[in-house]
Structure formats: C-alpha cells, structure tokens
Amino acid sequence: MQNLTINPQRLWDSLMETAQIGGTAKGGICRLTLTDLDKVVRDWFRGQCEALGCTVTVDQVGNMFAFKPGKRSDIEPIAIGSHLDTQPTGGKFDGVLGVLGGLEVLRTLHDLSYETNAPLMLVNWTNEEGSRFAPAMLGSGVYAGVFDRAFADSREDRQGVRFSDAIDGIGYRGDAAPGSVKFGAMFELHIEQGPILEAERKAIGVVTGVQGMRWYEVELTGREAHTGSTPMHLRANALLGAARVVEHVNRIALEHAPSAVGTVGLVEVTPNSRNVIPGHVFFTVDFRHPDDAVLDVMERKLMEAIPAVSNEIGLEPVAKKVWDSPAVKFDPDCIAAVRTGTERAGMPARDMVSGAGHDAAYIARVAPTTMIFVPCEGGLSHNEAESTTLEECAAGAQVLLNAVLEYDRRFGR
Numbered sequence: 001m002q003n004l005t006i007n008p009q010r011l012w013d014s015l016m017e018t019a020q021i022g023g024t025a026k027g028g029i030c031r032l033t034l035t036d037l038d039k040v041v042r043d044w045f046r047g048q049c050e051a052l053g054c055t056v057t058v059d060q061v062g063n064m065f066a067f068k069p070g071k072r073s074d075i076e077p078i079a080i081g082s083h084l085d086t087q088p089t090g091g092k093f094d095g096v097l098g099v100l101g102g103l104e105v106l107r108t109l110h111d112l113s114y115e116t117n118a119p120l121m122l123v124n125w126t127n128e129e130g131s132r133f134a135p136a137m138l139g140s141g142v143y144a145g146v147f148d149r150a151f152a153d154s155r156e157d158r159q160g161v162r163f164s165d166a167i168d169g170i171g172y173r174g175d176a177a178p179g180s181v182k183f184g185a186m187f188e189l190h191i192e193q194g195p196i197l198e199a200e201r202k203a204i205g206v207v208t209g210v211q212g213m214r215w216y217e218v219e220l221t222g223r224e225a226h227t228g229s230t231p232m233h234l235r236a237n238a239l240l241g242a243a244r245v246v247e248h249v250n251r252i253a254l255e256h257a258p259s260a261v262g263t264v265g266l267v268e269v270t271p272n273s274r275n276v277i278p279g280h281v282f283f284t285v286d287f288r289h290p291d292d293a294v295l296d297v298m299e300r301k302l303m304e305a306i307p308a309v310s311n312e313i314g315l316e317p318v319a320k321k322v323w324d325s326p327a328v329k330f331d332p333d334c335i336a337a338v339r340t341g342t343e344r345a346g347m348p349a350r351d352m353v354s355g356a357g358h359d360a361a362y363i364a365r366v367a368p369t370t371m372i373f374v375p376c377e378g379g380l381s382h383n384e385a386e387s388t389t390l391e392e393c394a395a396g397a398q399v400l401l402n403a404v405l406e407y408d409r410r411f412g413r
C-alpha cells in the first residue's frame with residue numbers, strides 16, 4: 001500500500017480559519033447549532049467539499065454528507081464524521097477536528113488522485129453538543145433511529161425557538177430521509193476530553209467503546225425540628241442520611257476501580273436553614289463503567305445502601321433510575337484498522353474507553369464504527385482554553401487516513 005501523508009499545516013490553517021466563525025475573545029468558539037454562525041461554517045464546509053468534487057447531501061435534520069466516489073459503486077461508503085457545532089464557551093477542537101481531519105483526508109487523496117475501493121463520505125452531524133437543543137447527539141440519534149424526526153423538530157431552545165424553525169431559518173433542512181444516506185462503516189477522530197493520553201505521553205487513543213452511564217435521583221424524607229431543643233437520639237436528619245449515601249457512592253465506585261466512577265453532584269436540602277434539622281434532601285447519583293454487568297452490580301449496591309442508611313436514621317427513601325445509557329463496544333474490524341494505521345504512522349498509542357458521549361456511540365448501533373482520540377492539554381474541554389497542538393492534530397488525521405485506507409483494503413478485487 002502506498003504511504004500517503006496528510007498536510008499538517010493545511011489542516012491547522014483550516015482549524016484556525018473556521019475558528020474565526022464564532023470565535024471568542026478568549027480563543028474559543030461560540031457556534032451553537034442551527035444559528036447564523038452554524039450556517040456560515042456549514043456553507044464553508046459544503047464549498048470545500050464541492051471543490052474536491054464531492055456531492056453534498058443534507059437530510060431532514062440537517063446532517064450533511066459529502067460523497068466522494070471510489071473505484072466501486074456497488075458497495076456502501078466508508079464514512080468519517082463528527083460535528084461543527086460547539087458549546088457556548090466551546091474550544092476550537094471538540095468535534096471540529098473530526099470533520100476537518102476528515103476533510104484533510106479527502107484533500108490528501110484528491111491531491112494525489114488516489115482512488116479508494118469504496119466510496120468515502122464525510123459527515124457533519126447536527127447538534128452534537130445538545131447545548132442549544134437538548135438532548136445531545138440529536139442528529140446522529142435521529143440517523144440511527146434512537147429518536148424520530150418529529151421529536152427533533154419539537155425541541156425548543158431557552159428562548160422558545162423550535163428546532164424545526166431554526167433549521168428552516170438557516171435553510172439546512174434537506175430532502176433526504178434520516179438514515180437513508182447509507183454508509184458501511186464510520187470513523188470519528190476526536191480530542192480525548194480527558195487527561196490520560198497527555199499524562200502517559202501517548203499520541204493516539206485507540207477507542208474500544210464508550211462507557212455506560214446511569215443516572216439516579218434520590219429523595220430522603222426525615223423530620224424538620226429545632227436544632228437546639230431536639231436531642232440527638234430523637235432526630236430524623238435527612239442530610240445525615242444523604243451524607244452517608246454519598247460515602248457509599250464513593251465506596252461503590254472504588255470497589256470497581258479503576259474503570260468505575262461515581263458522583264453525587266447535585267444536592268438540595270430543605271429547608272436549608274442553619275437552625276432547622278434538614279427534613280428533606282434531594283440528590284443525584286451518576287455511575288459510569290465500560291461494562292453494563294458491572295453497572296448492574298453497582299446499581300444493586302446503591303439500591304441496598306439507600307434503605308439501609310434510611311433505616312439507621314429513620315428516614316423515608318425514594319430512589320429511581322432516570323437515565324440508562326448502555327455501554328457501547330466498537331467494531332473489532334474498525335478498531336483493528338485504527339491499530340494498524342497507528343502502527344504504520346509509528347505513533348505511541350494505548351487502548352481506551354470514551355468517558356463522554358459521541359455521535360459514534362449512536363452510529364455504532366447501525367454501522368461498524370470506532371473512534372480515534374488525540375490528547376488535549378490538561379484534559380480540558382467544553383472550555384475556551386481547550387488546546388491541542390498542530391502536531392497532535394496532524395497525528396490524529398494521519399491515523400484517520402491510514403485507518404480508512406486499511407479498512408478499504410478489504411474491498412479490493
């Protein structure tokens with residue numbers, strides 16, 4: 001196989017050029033989905049793809065698919081995809097690197113007139129961030145059949161603007177039915193959004209899956225009473241119960257180290273007064289682990305701990321699971337292609353599981369999929385200071401190119 005090399009400076013220039021679209025004073029990007037700025041970057045993206053001879057199709061939720069023919073027209077394309085929308089105080093690389101890294105792959109192949117066996121398809125997924133319209137990963141979710149189009153259209157932003165009006169407003173409602181633009185596999189290049197690669201001085205994360213996530217809401221009801229005149233043994237202090245459950249959440253996560261994490265991040269105490277024994281506490285629990293079977297065990301331990309703690313103190317507990325996002329295992333063949341692509345590029349790498357959700361997590365339900373991670377400084381993301389170097393971006397795009405070519409070899413005749 002020919003050794004093709006991407007152009008690091010051209011990739012970097014495109015990252016910096018598009019970072020001006022919604023660029024913030026602190027060096028980040030504020031480019032919320034389906035805004036006028038999103039239209040500007042979408043128009044730019046379409047123009048760049050068409051300049052390479054690609055045909056751009058838009059589906060009814062605004063997902064953009066740039067199609068580059070291959071030697072064979074009888075097989076589905078290999079897709080490369082991520083997102084161009086950002087958080088309100090987003091960085092320059094989250095999502096954008098995956099799309100522009102893919103663009104750099106297409107440009108490299110175009111320059112050398114290199115024809116892959118399978119067609120290629122570069123995808124910009126709508127509303128990955130979920131910051132203007134909840135939930136996150138909406139465009140890829142509709143594509144994968146997780147949500148329907150009517151659900152997407154009905155989403156409202158904080159100003160009461162509906163998704164349907166926003167997408168019509170910028171002219172990016174296409175004709176293609178969601179899911180009708182087929183591809184046979186997808187690779188997503190993304191920054192890690194965590195500190196592991198940087199700490200271990202690895203250039204590439206070979207992503208084997210996305211961890212499962214479960215959210216719970218817990219209410220403990222005790223009895224409000226005077227803090228001065230109520231003896232300790234006659235109290236039903238709901239906050240004391242919550243504190244003990246917080247300890248259990250921490251213990252449960254540590255019992256499944258190093259992959260498990262458990263967090264109580266939101267607590268509401270009623271009446272929240274310094275001289276009233278707390279009568280009611282509401283709090284959340286967030287558990288994550290790459291294996292659903294382990295999450296089942298963690299959940300069972302939590303659901304045992306809550307009544308046990310409540311019994312000790314005399315509280316009435318109510319606990320319910322409010323969100324369950326199953327663990328995702330990426331496709332072994334796609335992962336193998338990334339591994340080979342990484343070796344061919346001579347990059348130090350390690351396997352890892354994504355701690356955050358990505359478009360690839362939904363796409364994995366309908367097509368063989370995997371991801372490639374590159375480091376970001378301090379693990380910082382969803383922050384204007386998000387930082388990845390030219391060399392790190394280039395390494396990711398090179399491995400992306402290598403992986404796509406490796407995967408494409410199976411289609412040779």
Ligand SMILES: [Zn+2]
Pocket residue numbers: 083094095128190
């Ligand atoms: Zn992202």
